[in-house]
Structure formats: structure tokens, C-alpha cells
Amino acid sequence: MSSDDGDLEASRSDRVEIEPPEGFVSQANVSDEGIYDEFEENWPECWEAAADLLDWEEDYDQVLDDSNEPFYEWFTGGTLNASYNCLDRHVENGRGEEVAIQWVGEPTDEGNRGITYEELLAEVEAFAATLRDLGVEKGDVVTMHMPMIPELPVAMLACARIGAPHSVVFAGFSAEALATRMNSADSEYLVTCDGYYRRGDPLDHLEKANSGLASVEHEVSDVVVVDRLGEDGFGHDLADDQHDYASLVADHEGEAVDPASQDAEDMLFLMYTSGTTGEPKGIKHTTGGYLSWASWTSRAVLDIKPEDTYFCTADIGWITGHSYIVYGPLALGSTTVMYEGTPDFPERDRLWEIVAEYECNQFYTAPTAIRSFMKWGSKYPASHDLSSLRLLGTVGEPINPRPWKWYHEHIGGEECPIVDTWWQTETGGIMVTTLPGVKKTKPGSAGPGLPGVDVRVVDADGEEVEADEAGYLTVHNPWPGMLRTVYKNDERYIEEFWAEYSDPDADEWVYFPEDGAGIDAEGYLTVLGRVDDTMNVSGHRIGTAEVENAIVEVEGVAEAAVVGAEHETKGEAVHAYVTTEEGQEGTDDLRDAIVESVENGIGAFARPGGIVFTPDLPKTRSGKIMRRLLEDVANGDELGDTSTLRNPEIVEEIQSKASAG
Known part of the structure; x- marks a missing residue:
């Protein structure tokens, strides 16, 4: 990018401002505006607040080790286990009978599953024992190519339990995409399924997975296959190296698997970006920093409490599902809703039916979905009792003011704050938004950087722009949930995320996510989309x-x-x-x-x-x-x-x- 690229033109439209409802503020997890000054004055030690949400086997020695910038390390010396933090400690604290995952399948004529923390722990331990018996060792990358079925978070947490990083590949990705990611990760193990339902029809997933496996360039030791479709299946015979999930779990039922002691900087998972501009990037996230970030942002931004039922409509195949369906909500001990199907099947009120039936307290979805809701009309949400909702959120792209206002009126009844969140696969969790118990909202504007996150909008030369102008969104200090590197490619990590605005000679490192943004006099950012x-x-x-x-x-x-x-x-x-x-x-x-x-x-x-x-x-x-x-x-x-x-x-x-x- 050169200085003659010119500045992005900022929008001139005026913003409506909406204060958080008093009733919400009075119960919010975070309601003291002093948190912004406190975190700025006490940075980076302020992030002890995130680490304190977790149980540590060994306490960390240092909050931030920045001796090898930009390869930052967080909570160094500390050890913990993500599976323990998401499961065991809640059972030990007497919450084992509370529902951990409320799974809703697409077919309305089959029973849904409310899986308690005790039940989830038992299945995770059984599958962890399975993986161990198959030869999976600490550090081995296990790939998962699965839709929104409960066995996916079970497999993720089982991997975390034994110290094996997982790499989840979105079920909608092609066979070639699966092979590319397994090749990049040198992954010798795959967990997949026979198929799943979409708009009432069973889809053959195993055929695609098998096609992908045929293009993997190294030996794949074992494949575990979940039978999702039962009698609706496609009659696949499992190969010699393929195993039925249910049989394996039954063989190991009741086995106890102690959670592995993981260094805070041990890799928890790989998440590959789509690779639309080249080879997919393996984004490396670690145990201590990532889990603390997912937990803290879930608590502070999404206002999740242990007694809440929380509904995020994302797919676990994307980072939103990792952070805000699995790790964040489960670390906080809440009930997280997983839905297998689409928003408009069998009818266009499917999501509102789920919200009403399970009395969901938070609803987190994408602007593209909200635009569809708006297009379909308000009669669909109006036919259900949505009064249990306390907070609404948006994720994945900027939301325009008009759908924001529709969402606020027709889903939130003009009583729910909306958090318009900006973040990326690389950031691990939310970075820019309003704290709903502290800040007013401005439809169309995501808000300021979170406390402790130094977000600035700069011009092509790296100079901060004036208020009501636009430029390039940058982050000027590290944060616990950040990616540690591009897997097996440190050079690409520096070139793609740090090179543009950093000055290594002056020891100044600036993270550039390649998004444009406008900023107003109060520091609220309006994200304008990718620079490209x-x-x-x-x-x-x-x-x-x-x-x-x-x-x-x-x-x-x-x-x-x-x-x-x-x-x-x-x-x-x-x-x-x-x-x-x-x-x-x-x-x-x-x-x-x-x-x-x-x-x-x-x-x-x-x-x-x-x-x-x-x-x-x-x-x-x-x-x-x-x-x-x-x-x-x-x-x-x-x-x-x-x-x-x-x-x-x-x-x-x-x-x-x-x-x-």
C-alpha cells in the first residue's frame, strides 16, 4: 500500500445514539465505565482479569513476554487444560446436572438433545480414551470435517483433554479444501460423519470426505465416522482404517482420562482461513491466551452468566463457533445452543421458535441473516415470545443502520442492547464493540476498541486521521487472544499482519488486519470493509x-x-x-x-x-x-x-x- 492510494472516504450520515437500558445495566457483568481508564493505566497486567476466569494448574510467572516481538507470549509459565476449564470444574462445583449443550437438529420430528455437563464430560473422556488408543499423542493435529452435530464439540474437547490440537474444517468446504488443510497440518487423523440434513434432505458427507482423503499426500492412520443419518444414510461401508464413532465410545464408556497439563503457549487449535487469495493460512491459537480471551469477551461483551441459555447461529467450522459456541460459553458454565439447520426450514420462524422454546437470553448472528429476516417480514418473530432475550449481537461483517434498527425493534423489542462486534479469525475473539452495560450504541458503528485494546485509524502513511475521517484500522498493542503465528510460516505471519505499519528498528509493532474504518470524535469505529x-x-x-x-x-x-x-x-x-x-x-x-x-x-x-x-x-x-x-x-x-x-x-x-x- 502506498501513500498515493488516497484515504477512504468516510460516511457523512448522522448517527442515532441509544443509551443502554437501566434494567440491563443494573445486572450487567461489566457496568463501570472506569474499566477503560483502569485497563489503560494497568496494561498489560489488566489482563489478569481474563486469566482469573480460568483455573490454572500452575500459576503463570508473567502476564506478557514481549522479548521477541511480534511473537508475543501470554501468561508464561502457567499450565492449564481447556477441557478441564470447560467441563470438570463445573461438575466439581456441583453444576454437573445443568445443560451444557442444547442441540437442536434440523428435522423437527426427531428429539433434540440437552447434554448436561456431567454427560458431556463422560463422552469427552470416552472419546479422549478412544483417540489415545488410536495412537493420537500430545501435539498431533486431529482434523475434523463435520457439520453442527454434538460430536464435533465432543471431539474438540477430547483433543484438548489429551493435548492434541484440533483443526476443524467447515463441513461445506470441498474435498480439495479438506485435503489441502490436512496436508498443511500434516494431520494423520480425521473425525467426520456419514452425512447431515439440509432443508429436509439428507446430504452425503462421507463421499466428499473420502474423496478428500484420496488427495492427502501422507498416510492417514485412522478415520472416525459419526453415524448421523441412521436409516436415511447412503449405505457406505467403512474402510479398514475407518471406525464407527458410537462403537468406539461404547467400548471406552466410563473410562477416566486425566486432563493433560498444557503450557499456556501450547497450541490449542489450528484454524485455516479460506485461502481465496492464495494458499490457506493455518492460524495458530494457544491454550492460555485464547481461552482467557474467549472467556473474558463472552462475559464482558456478550454478558454471559452461568445460568444463561445463549444462542449463536454461527457454524463451529468458523472461528465464531469456536470462540462463542464452544470455548467461551462452556468455560463460563452456561448453556450453549447448537442448531444443525438453516433459519428458514421448515419455516421462516425456525430460529424464533428455538429462542422461545429454550428461553434464550442472548442471540448472536450475522448481518446477512438479519437482512434475510427483514426481507421475510416481522410477522415471523412477532408470532413467538422473545421476551427472554436480554442482549443481541452481530458478527462477521458491518451492519447497516437500517437492519440494525429492525433487529433492535422486532427482535429485541427496543429493550435489548446490540453489540456490533468486529474481530477476525486471527484475533481469536471480539476486539471492537461497545460494552453493553457501559457504552451507548450508534447504529452502523461498531464502537470503540475494548478496554486494553489500542485501536487506531490511520492514513496510508500511518498517521492517525482526524475525527469524522476514515482510513485503515490498526491495533497498536498485543492482546491475549491473538494468533501466535501462521503455522510453519513465521515469515508470512510478519509479512501479512505486521509489516505494513510497523517499525522494527524503533521497536514499534502495529497489527494491520487490512480493514478500512471511519472514526468519530468519541472514538467509535465504523468498519468499512476489507481494504480489497x-x-x-x-x-x-x-x-x-x-x-x-x-x-x-x-x-x-x-x-x-x-x-x-x-x-x-x-x-x-x-x-x-x-x-x-x-x-x-x-x-x-x-x-x-x-x-x-x-x-x-x-x-x-x-x-x-x-x-x-x-x-x-x-x-x-x-x-x-x-x-x-x-x-x-x-x-x-x-x-x-x-x-x-x-x-x-x-x-x-x-x-x-x-x-x-
Whole structure:
């Protein structure tokens, strides 16, 4: 990035401000605004507050060892076990009969499973004994290619119990993606399943897993297969090195497996990023720092208490599911809800049905889901009692003010604070948001950095921007949950995350996540999207999220994606792809309203050169919009690979609409 790249253009739209409800503040885990000054004055010792949420076998000697920057180490000298902290200590404290995981399957005609802490511990120990008997030793990476079934967190915690790092591969990823990740991790063990349900139909997962295994470049010792489908299965015969999960667990039922003593810096898991711009990166997270961070942010930001039932709609195949379905909630002793299916099957009220049935207290989901809820209409949540909800959250991408307000009104009844959270796979947990018991919220703005997290917005030269301007989001001090390196590639770790704004000669290390952001006078950040999700229009560098923000403010618009298309005079012109709410047609009046909203909110230079109305946007199986394909459409180029899409048919439909003008 060079200094002539220009600054990102900040949004000029005014922000509504909403104070936290008094009733929420009075019961919040964190409600003292002095925590910001306290953590700043006592940094890094302030993070003892996170470590104190865990039980340590041996106390740590030092909070932060920064003698080899940027390879920071946290809570050095301390030993602990993540499985013990998520299970044993709750049983020992008399909470063994409390539900740890409330699992809800997609089929509504089968029973759901409420797994108590005592039951979960017993199954984790049995599977830990299984892994040990299969030859898994401390330090061996065990890969899991599994959907949202209870055996996934069981396998994760069993690995943690014996000191074997796990590497979870999202079930929607291809056979090739599985093989690539197993090759990178030198993983000789796989836990998978025969299949799972999606929209009422059984899917054959084992066929894909077997195809991936065929491309692994080293010997795979053993494969454990969970029978999820039963009579709906596809009749697979297990190979000689493949074992039935239930039989193995039954063989080891009742066995006790002592939790391994893990150094705070021992690897807990690998999480591979998607690799859309190259080889996937193996993000290394460690036991002490990561688990303390997941626990502290779950408590301080999501306000989770042991007596709560907490519902996060993410998939455990992504970092959100690791931190805020498994490790954070279970370390705090709460009930965490796992849902196997989609939000709109068998009906569009499925999630609200779950919230009402289990009286969930927190609901944490993605803005793309909220836009779908809004598109479907408020009648679905209105048909259920959502009064048990105390807090709402968003994760995965910036949320525009209009869906934020819809979420606040129709899901939270205007009584639940919303935490709009920014973070990444690499950060391990939440970094930027409002503490819900302390700070007011501003729809469309994530908020300030958390206490003890020095987040700044800088220009291309690394200088801090003025209030109400935009630039690049940077973090100027380390934090416990941070990645330790890119697996087996320290050079890539430095080059991708630290090189841009750091000055090693001056011993100044700055973490750069490659996101653009605006900042206001109170230090609230509005995340504008990835730096590579920007457009250069007539010399103005603007974030795609900012233009999309202006478009979805228009009444009748449900979702929008914008891309830059080649333009002879402007360099790039804005092209918008827009889905409308149910009952709303893509009329010329709506088109005019979109143009007006962009011009008023950003400026005439950002006026869309083309607007295509479409029933859906091309999305990956994880819900991310595939803008690369929309750029192909806008530029009239040959379409790229659509195999990773969950709705590949929509691209040709969009292409046809764009060609028709």
C-alpha cells in the first residue's frame, strides 16, 4: 500500500445514539465505565482479569513476554487444560446436572438433545480414551470435517483433554479444501460423519470426505465416522482404517482420562482461513491466551452468566463457533445452543421458535441473516415470545443502520442492547464493540476498541486521521487472544499482519488486519470493509460497505452488494446488485431512490453507474457474498469458478438481467 492510494472516504450520515437500558445495566457483568481508564493505566497486567476466569494448574510467572516481538507470549509459565476449564470444574462445583449443550437438529420430528455437563464430560473422556488408543499423542493435529452435530464439540474437547490440537474444517468446504488443510497440518487423523440434513434432505458427507482423503499426500492412520443419518444414510461401508464413532465410545464408556497439563503457549487449535487469495493460512491459537480471551469477551461483551441459555447461529467450522459456541460459553458454565439447520426450514420462524422454546437470553448472528429476516417480514418473530432475550449481537461483517434498527425493534423489542462486534479469525475473539452495560450504541458503528485494546485509524502513511475521517484500522498493542503465528510460516505471519505499519528498528509493532474504518470524535469505529473491498472512483477511494450502507437505507431494499467496474474516465464506476423486500418490485422509482440515497449519503461521485435487481446474491456456503463474480458480470468478463457457491444458478440470472439492461 502506498501513500498515493488516497484515504477512504468516510460516511457523512448522522448517527442515532441509544443509551443502554437501566434494567440491563443494573445486572450487567461489566457496568463501570472506569474499566477503560483502569485497563489503560494497568496494561498489560489488566489482563489478569481474563486469566482469573480460568483455573490454572500452575500459576503463570508473567502476564506478557514481549522479548521477541511480534511473537508475543501470554501468561508464561502457567499450565492449564481447556477441557478441564470447560467441563470438570463445573461438575466439581456441583453444576454437573445443568445443560451444557442444547442441540437442536434440523428435522423437527426427531428429539433434540440437552447434554448436561456431567454427560458431556463422560463422552469427552470416552472419546479422549478412544483417540489415545488410536495412537493420537500430545501435539498431533486431529482434523475434523463435520457439520453442527454434538460430536464435533465432543471431539474438540477430547483433543484438548489429551493435548492434541484440533483443526476443524467447515463441513461445506470441498474435498480439495479438506485435503489441502490436512496436508498443511500434516494431520494423520480425521473425525467426520456419514452425512447431515439440509432443508429436509439428507446430504452425503462421507463421499466428499473420502474423496478428500484420496488427495492427502501422507498416510492417514485412522478415520472416525459419526453415524448421523441412521436409516436415511447412503449405505457406505467403512474402510479398514475407518471406525464407527458410537462403537468406539461404547467400548471406552466410563473410562477416566486425566486432563493433560498444557503450557499456556501450547497450541490449542489450528484454524485455516479460506485461502481465496492464495494458499490457506493455518492460524495458530494457544491454550492460555485464547481461552482467557474467549472467556473474558463472552462475559464482558456478550454478558454471559452461568445460568444463561445463549444462542449463536454461527457454524463451529468458523472461528465464531469456536470462540462463542464452544470455548467461551462452556468455560463460563452456561448453556450453549447448537442448531444443525438453516433459519428458514421448515419455516421462516425456525430460529424464533428455538429462542422461545429454550428461553434464550442472548442471540448472536450475522448481518446477512438479519437482512434475510427483514426481507421475510416481522410477522415471523412477532408470532413467538422473545421476551427472554436480554442482549443481541452481530458478527462477521458491518451492519447497516437500517437492519440494525429492525433487529433492535422486532427482535429485541427496543429493550435489548446490540453489540456490533468486529474481530477476525486471527484475533481469536471480539476486539471492537461497545460494552453493553457501559457504552451507548450508534447504529452502523461498531464502537470503540475494548478496554486494553489500542485501536487506531490511520492514513496510508500511518498517521492517525482526524475525527469524522476514515482510513485503515490498526491495533497498536498485543492482546491475549491473538494468533501466535501462521503455522510453519513465521515469515508470512510478519509479512501479512505486521509489516505494513510497523517499525522494527524503533521497536514499534502495529497489527494491520487490512480493514478500512471511519472514526468519530468519541472514538467509535465504523468498519468499512476489507481494504480489497474498495473502489477508486474519480480519485475517491470508497468502501463497498459504505455504498451498500446507503442503498439498504432505502425503504423496500433488503440487501445490496456493490463492486467497481472498469470505466474509461472514472477508473472505476459503481455497480450495484440489489434484492428487495417481499412485495417490493424493482421499479424505476426505487432505482431513483437508491441513486438519491447514495448521492446524499456519500456524494455524487459514488452514484451507481448500474443497478441490477435480483432475487438473491451469489453467496458462499458460509453466507459471504462473492463479489468477484459480480465484478465479472459488471465488466462483461467470463465468469470465474462458481463451485463454492450455495446458489450458483443465480449468477447466470444476474448476468442475463445485466445484459438486458
